[in-house]
Amino acid sequence: MSSKEEAKERIINWMxxxxxxxxxFNDICKAVPEINMREAKKxxxxxxxxxxxxxxxxxxxxxxxxxGVDDVEKEEKGMV
Amino acid sequence: xxxxxKTPMLDELMKGPWPSFVTDIKRVAxxxxxxxxxxxxxxxxxxDREGHWKHGGIVGVFGYGGGVIGRYCDRxxxxxxxxxxxxxxxxxxxxxxxxxxxxxxxxxxxxxKGSGLFNFHGSxxxxxxLGTTTDQLEAIFYELTHELGMDLGGSxxxxxxxxxxxxxxxxxxxxxxxxxxxYDITMRYQDELHRPAFPYKFKFKVSGCPNDCVAAIARADxxxxxxxxxxxxxxxxxxxxxxxxxxxxxxxxxxxxxxxxDIQAEVIxxxxxxxxxxxxxxxxxxxxxxxxxxxxxxxxxxxxxxxEDVGATILVGSKAPILEGAQLSSVIIPFMxxxxxxxxxxxFVGKMWDWWMEHGKNRxxxxxxxxxxxxxxxxxxxxxxxxxxxxxxxRYNPYIFYDPDDVPGGWSRDPKAYRERHQP
Ligand code: HEM
Ligand code: SF4
Ligand code: SF4
Numbered sequence: 001m002s003s004k005e006e007a008k009e010r011i012i013n014w015m016x017x018x019x020x021x022x023x024x025f026n027d028i029c030k031a032v033p034e035i036n037m038r039e040a041k042k043x044x045x046x047x048x049x050x051x052x053x054x055x056x057x058x059x060x061x062x063x064x065x066x067x068g069v070d071d072v073e074k075e076e077k078g079m080v
Numbered sequence: 081x082x083x084x085x086k087t088p089m090l091d092e093l094m095k096g097p098w099p100s101f102v103t104d105i106k107r108v109a110x111x112x113x114x115x116x117x118x119x120x121x122x123x124x125x126x127x128d129r130e131g132h133w134k135h136g137g138i139v140g141v142f143g144y145g146g147g148v149i150g151r152y153c154d155r156x157x158x159x160x161x162x163x164x165x166x167x168x169x170x171x172x173x174x175x176x177x178x179x180x181x182x183x184x185x186x187x188x189x190x191x192x193k194g195s196g197l198f199n200f201h202g203s204x205x206x207x208x209x210l211g212t213t214t215d216q217l218e219a220i221f222y223e224l225t226h227e228l229g230m231d232l233g234g235s236x237x238x239x240x241x242x243x244x245x246x247x248x249x250x251x252x253x254x255x256x257x258x259x260x261x262x263y264d265i266t267m268r269y270q271d272e273l274h275r276p277a278f279p280y281k282f283k284f285k286v287s288g289c290p291n292d293c294v295a296a297i298a299r300a301d302x303x304x305x306x307x308x309x310x311x312x313x314x315x316x317x318x319x320x321x322x323x324x325x326x327x328x329x330x331x332x333x334x335x336x337x338x339x340x341x342d343i344q345a346e347v348i349x350x351x352x353x354x355x356x357x358x359x360x361x362x363x364x365x366x367x368x369x370x371x372x373x374x375x376x377x378x379x380x381x382x383x384x385x386x387x388e389d390v391g392a393t394i395l396v397g398s399k400a401p402i403l404e405g406a407q408l409s410s411v412i413i414p415f416m417x418x419x420x421x422x423x424x425x426x427x428f429v430g431k432m433w434d435w436w437m438e439h440g441k442n443r444x445x446x447x448x449x450x451x452x453x454x455x456x457x458x459x460x461x462x463x464x465x466x467x468x469x470x471x472x473x474x475r476y477n478p479y480i481f482y483d484p485d486d487v488p489g490g491w492s493r494d495p496k497a498y499r500e501r502h503q504p
Contacts, residue, residue: 025237025277026279026441027442037437041277045275049143055145057137057236057276058149059236061443062146062236075137
């Protein structure tokens with residue numbers, strides 16, 4: 001596994017370990033402390049494009065969460 | 081068609097001579113059941129004195145973290161047509177210039193795929209499409225981008241859609257090409273606009289002159305305000321014409337009648353730095369003391385004009401109250417030429433964002449971070465030299481701290497040796 005893929009893996013694992021489901025960008029960066037924020041942003045963007053992370057937004061702030069297969073459906077039914 | 085919901089309280093807002101959003105929405109409700117429900121829901125909120133909207137969601141278009149704001153109502157049992165009522169932000173063209181065929185097409189898209197309600201424009205500057213369902217989001221996005229060449233704007237923790245005043249397109253006072261600057265920022269920072277990774281929102285606003293028609297100084301994390309560094313251009317003949325009552329003062333803003341201008345009371349005495357003098361024949365301005373407030377130019381536009389060596393003052397940090405109280409932007413770069421490709425400006429932006437991303441807490445605006453860590457830290461991070469023009473009231477605050485690096489010769493300090501000479 002390339003170091004980039006390894007770092008992405010670490011981000012996903014960090015997300016899985018957390019109690020809360022939604023996380024700020026700043027906090028996710030703590031999963032890969034050796035990487036500067038601009039680089040970390042690229043990794044997180046890739047994870048979003050690959051469907052391994054997804055955005056949640058209040059409209060004023062944005063957070064990141066792990067996707068579930070039926071997220072949108074659940075949200076629409078008011079289950080989350 | 082009779083509307084489903086009775087709205088006696090909202091109906092009060094239809095009275096009076098002014099425009100009413102209730103009247104507008106009722107008109108659309110004739111053909112759009114979601115607009116009927118939205119009125120019913122609002123009436124319920126007025127009755128309960130509580131909001132009935134849930135905050136936020138995961139819905140969006142693929143690859144974008146902003147531009148769509150998920151909105152769900154918490155009484156879908158009563159108002160099923162607004163169970164999902166997502167907002168979309170559309171990036172408005174610089175200075176809001178449209179062709180009518182674009183507006184018509186936009187209306188067609190939204191009539192078919194959304195509630196038919198717009199907000200021209202939201203306080204962010206974007207065109208706001210109010211209310212659609214998840215399954216329509218990608219289709220609307222496709223038509224916006226492919227048929228209108230329009231994009232979604234910013235929302236969430238990203239750079240928001242930049243905004244500028246009408247500038248040189250219509251205003252003789254503009255010291256900047258505001259459209260070009262807005263366009264340049266929009267295109268250069270596409271990633272920051274669409275993929276949120278900042279601690280919180282970040283706004284750029286551009287005003288062509290210190291009249292600041294987009295209120296950049298109060299509403300933007302980075303305010304770009306046009307100014308000049310040479311002299312105000314004076315047409316003495318026209319000054320005398322104002323005084324002689326041959327012209328309408330204030331460009332007609334306080335009445336369309338010609339009247340003799342009381343230049344002493346209306347201009348000279350109101351100059352904030354008292355840098356003007358009128359001897360009955362000629363107007364003299366000590367430009368080195370002029371703070372470019374625009375007052376004299378606003379009163380006598382035919383006689384006075386901004387100088388010709390134009391550029392921008394860059395200010396940073398304004399915001400509305402959330403964590404801290406409201407704040408205005410502070411001057412960081414008193415003058416910058418601001419000509420394409422704006423490299424000097426973008427270099428500054430890069431350093432500013434790096435510092436904020438590194439040190440900003442979640443939901444902390446740049447202005448609040450500067451308040452927390454100090455302007456000194458911010459200037460250091462952005463390689464900007466402190467300048468008296470950054471200080472509101474010089475000598476007001478006597479506590480001045482120096483770094484050995486900032487003082488010729490510097491100094492060094494040995495705390496241990498100090499303690500040998502001074503008992504604690
Ligand atoms: C160049 C040398 C000094 C400087 C720059 C200096 C600076 C200051 C400053 C800035 C304060 C105000 C602190 C505040 O109100 O928050 C202060 C208070 C004070 N300083 Fe100094 N100081 C100096 C020397 C001295 C010396 C030599 C003494 C006495 C031997 C002294 C006695 C005091 C006293 C009594 C106060 C008032 C404390 C109070 O109001 O609670 N200072 N000084
Ligand atoms: S800010 Fe100045 S340049 Fe822009 S429209 Fe207003 S008066 Fe004109
Ligand atoms: S622009 Fe303002 S500060 Fe400058 S001369 Fe006119 S009134 Fe005075």
